[in-house]
Amino acid sequence: MSLLAFHLHSEVLLQHWDTVWQNRRALVDGLLTAVKVAVVALVISVAIGLVLALARLSRPPLSWLTAAYVNVFRGIPALVSVLWVYDGWSLLFGVNFTTFQSGVIALTMLYSAFISEIFRAALIAIPRGQREAGLALGMHRARVFLQVTLPQALKIAVPNIGSMFIGMVKDTSTFTVIGLIEVVRVVQNINSTKFQPFVLYTAAAILYVFAAFVIDFLFRAVEKSLTTPPAGRIARWVTGRRRRRIALVVSRAEAL
Secondary structure, three states: OHHHHHHHHHHHHHHHHHHHHHOHHHHHHHHHHHHHHHHHHHHHHHHHHHHHHHHHOOOOOHHHHHHHHHHHHHOOOHHHHHHHHHHHHHHHHOOOOOHHHHHHHHHHHHHHHHHHHHHHHHHHHOOHHHHHHHHHOOOOHHHHHHHHHHHHHHHHHHHHHHHHHHHHHHHHHHHHHHOOOOHHHHHHHHHHHHOOHHHHHHHHHHHHHHHHHHHHHHHHHHHHHOOOOOOHHHHHHHHHHHHHHHHHHHHHHHHO
16 A cells, blocks of 8 residues: 555656646746846946945945945845835836836845945955055056956955845745746746645746856856956857957968
8 A cells, every 4th residue: 555655646746747847938937037137137236336335435424325225225125125116116206117127126226235335345355555556657546446446356246246146036036026927926826726836836946046056157157257367168268269369360461
């Protein structure tokens, strides 16, 4: 009887996983939606976070206002933030944001605060003497920042920004409350007719873990490409293209 029960249980479990396979396209589309929201929010958050970091390092009262923004939005949950944007801003400004726009705005408000602290720590870590040396050589302050300080700060900030991006993708799971069709929303829709929560939510967890591994791999590759000398696959690809271009120019020059 035990073998028969085990066999029956295995067949039922396989049937449950067959439901996941049958809806694989919808689950993957949900993951892609989550990634799209997170990517747009990350790009905007990095730009705003850098500006906030510079403001935080400036003089009062600008630094005080920036510190207030950072501390407020670091303490707001993603669920509260997206409801605030989707429902509150529509009443306040008379603008109806789509679920995608609301998700991007909510993530940007939250993660720009976190990323600003990442940039602030990275900028502080750069020795002040390097900036002073650049100014002593007659370089403009903006040029010193763009060519000396910022590239080094990016090397320090990239790993932590990668972790923030993984958090962004995961936080999109709370946006089901406004109807964003991402992974969890897809699982909820399937579960409403199939009633297989364990298997479906396990599949959702696997997709999020897979996304986390891919994101970690990509950011590690970017981190290696920013080292001195550059290393990793991205750096080899870029240097390989440069070498081929140089070889082409040399061959043309020799032909002339």
